[in-house]
Amino acid sequence: MKMSMKPSLPVGIVGYGAYVPRYRLPATEIARLWRGGQDNAKLPVKQKSLPGPDEDTITMSIEAAHNALKRAEVDPALIRSVWAGSESHPYAVKPSSTIVAQALGIAPHTTAADFEFACKAGTEAMQAALGFAGSGMAQYALAIAMDTAQGRPGDALEYTAAAGGAAFIVGPAKDAVAILEGSFSYTTDTPDFFRRSYQKYPEHGNRFTGEPAYFHHISNSVSILMEDLGLTPKDFASAVFHQPNTKFPKKVASQLGFTSAQIHTGLLAPVIGNTYAGASPLGFTAVLDAAKPGDRLLLASFGSGAGSDAFSFVVTDKIEGIRDRAPSTSDYVERSVEVDYATYARWRKKIRHH
Amino acid sequence: MDIPRSWRLRNQRYLLEGNACTSCDKKHFPPVLVCSECKSRDLRPFTFSGKGKLYSYSTVYQAPGQFEAFVPYIVALVDLEEGPRITTQLTDISPDEVRIGMPVEKVIRKISEEGERGLILYGYKFRPPVD
Numbered sequence: 001m002k003m004s005m006k007p008s009l010p011v012g013i014v015g016y017g018a019y020v021p022r023y024r025l026p027a028t029e030i031a032r033l034w035r036g037g038q039d040n041a042k043l044p045v046k047q048k049s050l051p052g053p054d055e056d057t058i059t060m061s062i063e064a065a066h067n068a069l070k071r072a073e074v075d076p077a078l079i080r081s082v083w084a085g086s087e088s089h090p091y092a093v094k095p096s097s098t099i100v101a102q103a104l105g106i107a108p109h110t111t112a113a114d115f116e117f118a119c120k121a122g123t124e125a126m127q128a129a130l131g132f133a134g135s136g137m138a139q140y141a142l143a144i145a146m147d148t149a150q151g152r153p154g155d156a157l158e159y160t161a162a163a164g165g166a167a168f169i170v171g172p173a174k175d176a177v178a179i180l181e182g183s184f185s186y187t188t189d190t191p192d193f194f195r196r197s198y199q200k201y202p203e204h205g206n207r208f209t210g211e212p213a214y215f216h217h218i219s220n221s222v223s224i225l226m227e228d229l230g231l232t233p234k235d236f237a238s239a240v241f242h243q244p245n246t247k248f249p250k251k252v253a254s255q256l257g258f259t260s261a262q263i264h265t266g267l268l269a270p271v272i273g274n275t276y277a278g279a280s281p282l283g284f285t286a287v288l289d290a291a292k293p294g295d296r297l298l299l300a301s302f303g304s305g306a307g308s309d310a311f312s313f314v315v316t317d318k319i320e321g322i323r324d325r326a327p328s329t330s331d332y333v334e335r336s337v338e339v340d341y342a343t344y345a346r347w348r349k350k351i352r353h354h
Numbered sequence: 355m356d357i358p359r360s361w362r363l364r365n366q367r368y369l370l371e372g373n374a375c376t377s378c379d380k381k382h383f384p385p386v387l388v389c390s391e392c393k394s395r396d397l398r399p400f401t402f403s404g405k406g407k408l409y410s411y412s413t414v415y416q417a418p419g420q421f422e423a424f425v426p427y428i429v430a431l432v433d434l435e436e437g438p439r440i441t442t443q444l445t446d447i448s449p450d451e452v453r454i455g456m457p458v459e460k461v462i463r464k465i466s467e468e469g470e471r472g473l474i475l476y477g478y479k480f481r482p483p484v485d
Contacts, residue, residue: 103368
């Protein structure tokens, strides 16, 4: 039985864009405040990206999607879906995607919706967009993966909960810079991490977030996809895995048979942290920035709850022509300004002035 | 800003939608009913590129209530590439990095929040180009 998913019309990514805010909080700053620096030798990342006081998932989505539009050179009015995946939508009720659609000149002839599935909300939106364009219901579809993650002060996740993400315009394979070969999703009821309504910070299951959650779901989505497409790790030029820290993606890559050279380009967590729904899609934009025509690329997300979406894409010769139309992912990663914990606490509304 | 007004002006705030005079081609932002150059009333919608240069600025330390979260912030006069000089905020920049004449580009940011329950207002601000 054919397990992987592929729409009946050939489709791919016709434009992509990244966004990372310019501020960074060093992990040593968190360790200094909460642990007296005792864990300085084993910090999960070097630093994490932090949104400025006037940024949120909506503003960041607009910039990433603007970059994707610049690369695709598609008339915004031809885009038929704006799907934004995030666990940090600024409104509980009022779709982020409506504001993004209006701000980019895509509205009103479009559908818009917000996706939610912890850290894989973005790849879910991508998968839906690929299906939407691949069914012929839309010529072009926009999928966004973006988060401004919140970590409870003093919690282990505070070191990594970061901000950033990516946007993709999906369309016909003839216009694509990367054509979809197939996708596969693996989902179970696994409560490794969750946030109840009206709670500001999520709860997590400590070590439970590893083996039965992250590793089990990614291993299955990727190995079933590869088996179904008749591929092995050697067939891929690059692979990007969800990156909640530096260790997990390295370990799952090695378990599946990928080398560290294959995951190097898309592994951004050490220098920007875990951008949640944005994480693997943002790493994927860094890979597209460096990819050559003919390269086969793997993208595998993980979302707590839990599930993993895996995709295989093949890069086309159109990639060289569109790359420089928008800032590269490394332009955003490198424009970094360090802030201290006090600034972070104020901007993230952990302290208030009244 | 009340909801009907912010809704009415959304394309000005998001897209820098102004207008251009059909007789003398002067560009206006915000849009005008009568061209200030040739007095024509025949104007068409015009969307600005969002590229410009910093003409002047001032740093705000004592802000009205809805802007307190952003203090210190920079209020600027920006000359748009297409002509008009507009008032805007700068973002992604600290006061010691600002230089008159520097190139700036439009981004969409949070302008203000109506408390914890009200509308979040988004609109244009300007910042140094990323690449």
